[in-house]
Amino acid sequence: MIEATRILTFFSLICLNYIFLSTSIWVWTPDLFIAFILFLTTLKSKLPSTYLFILYGFSIDLFFSDQSLPYTITFFLIGAYLSFSNIKWIQRSLLEQLLMIVITSIFLNILLNFINDYSLNIEARIILNPLMNALIWAAIFMTQRHKWLKNF
Amino acid sequence: MSRNILPSKKKIQTYIFGSLLILALNLISNSIQLNEKANKGLINLLNIPSNFISQVLQDYQEFENERIAKLENNILDLQNTIYEKDLEIQSLENSRSYNPVVSSKKFESNSSIISFDQLNFNCCKKHRVYVSNPNNIIGDMLSVSQGDFVIGKTRNISDQVEVRLLSDPEEYISIKNTRNFFCIANGNGEPMTIICKNESKAFDYEIGDTFFTTGFDGIHPEGLIVGRLKKITTENDFFNETLEIELFFNPFKSMNKRVILHD
Numbered sequence: 001m002i003e004a005t006r007i008l009t010f011f012s013l014i015c016l017n018y019i020f021l022s023t024s025i026w027v028w029t030p031d032l033f034i035a036f037i038l039f040l041t042t043l044k045s046k047l048p049s050t051y052l053f054i055l056y057g058f059s060i061d062l063f064f065s066d067q068s069l070p071y072t073i074t075f076f077l078i079g080a081y082l083s084f085s086n087i088k089w090i091q092r093s094l095l096e097q098l099l100m101i102v103i104t105s106i107f108l109n110i111l112l113n114f115i116n117d118y119s120l121n122i123e124a125r126i127i128l129n130p131l132m133n134a135l136i137w138a139a140i141f142m143t144q145r146h147k148w149l150k151n152f
Numbered sequence: 153m154s155r156n157i158l159p160s161k162k163k164i165q166t167y168i169f170g171s172l173l174i175l176a177l178n179l180i181s182n183s184i185q186l187n188e189k190a191n192k193g194l195i196n197l198l199n200i201p202s203n204f205i206s207q208v209l210q211d212y213q214e215f216e217n218e219r220i221a222k223l224e225n226n227i228l229d230l231q232n233t234i235y236e237k238d239l240e241i242q243s244l245e246n247s248r249s250y251n252p253v254v255s256s257k258k259f260e261s262n263s264s265i266i267s268f269d270q271l272n273f274n275c276c277k278k279h280r281v282y283v284s285n286p287n288n289i290i291g292d293m294l295s296v297s298q299g300d301f302v303i304g305k306t307r308n309i310s311d312q313v314e315v316r317l318l319s320d321p322e323e324y325i326s327i328k329n330t331r332n333f334f335c336i337a338n339g340n341g342e343p344m345t346i347i348c349k350n351e352s353k354a355f356d357y358e359i360g361d362t363f364f365t366t367g368f369d370g371i372h373p374e375g376l377i378v379g380r381l382k383k384i385t386t387e388n389d390f391f392n393e394t395l396e397i398e399l400f401f402n403p404f405k406s407m408n409k410r411v412i413l414h415d
Contacts, residue, residue: 014194015194015198018194018195018198019198050166050170051169051170051173054170054173054174054177058174058177058181061181061187062181062186062187062190062191063187063190063191063194064191065187066187067178067181067182067187068174068177068178068181068182068186068187069174069178072174072177072178073174076170076171076174079170080163080166080167080170083158083166084158084163084166
């Protein structure tokens with residue numbers, strides 16, 4: 001993915017997330033930015049640096065959070081985890097991946113709820129969103145796995 | 153398969169610098185209220201296309217509504233035409249052997265049935281329909297028909313006309329068939345039915361005969377179609393018979409259909 005496409009995609013996701021938020025379906029949808037990061041890990045052979053993850057998180061927080069913390073901290077942790085681990089993300093077992101996604105999503109949603117005062121049913125999102133994100137990853141895993149195996 | 157392992161020093165360094173970066177970014181954004189400004193900017197940016205889209209959708213919806221209204225009007229007109237043609241066909245079918253000249257002054261206005269007392273029609277003995285009076289027709293008691301089919305007589309005429317149906321027990325009408333059997337029929341409270349008693353011991357009728365108005369009552373003009381003989385019941389004395397005549401006029405199918413007021 002070239003840089004311009006990635007930025008454009010990122011901005012489109014910001015717009016889409018805004019639409020989801022304003023129409024209240026945000027509660028039921030997977031987290032677009034987590035999905036974006038997951039795609040990034042599968043499409044790029046070399047991961048961006050941890051600091052770039054922080055900047056991604058900060059950009060999201062600017063638009064959707066009262067304080068620049070929830071996405072910034074979560075993305076920093078994701079970046080650090082991906083950079084510091086001994087094996088690639090796609091080489092981990094599906095169960096481990098799903099577990100990580102669920103934990104990260106719960107952490108992110110708790111932070112979002114703690115920092116922002118949403119009029120939406122955020123409690124439902126804390127439960128639903130991790131499952132939706134895991135589902136998205138399971139779909140990516142099922143459809144893309146054969147390509148990763150070819151590359152190894 | 154495995155990746156290059158980062159030294160612990162580098163990891164700690166990344167954690168420290170990362171945390172400092174987060175702290176710095178948060179402080180900067182808080183001090184200049186960057187989050188609020190970015191949020192407002194995004195709202196403004198997305199409001200322009202959303203306003204445009206909602207305007208386009210609204211215009212399209214209005215256009216579609218107009219089109220639907222036009223089509224509904226066309227359908228209604230066609231339904232009315234079909235209904236009137238059906239009446240003409242039925243009228244011709246029933247008048248094959250009898251073709252009187254209906255001679256009365258007709259108020260062929262745009263009067264139409266505007267409401268119908270369905271509750272009383274089904275359960276009770278008060279059978280009424282209400283007809284519009286756009287031409288402000290005045291009069292006491294007029295015969296009302298739909299095409300050549302009798303509906304009943306007017307009662308109160310004001311901005312709308314109350315019409316008592318033939319099936320109302322208080323309504324009487326002089327009728328005959330093509331074999332010159334005459335009788336005075338009245339409603340019995342049963343929907344779309346009138347009865348007449350044959351006391352003349354004449355038997356010039358059979359099931360399926362069509363009955364017409366005689367014009368003797370001075371209200372209904374001669375030759376309007378009333379109904380068809382449905383059932384003949386013999387009384388206990390074996391001489392008198394009760395004729396049950398099914399009326400052609402069906403109020404359920406006649407809403408908003410045109411009617412004729414005969415003077």
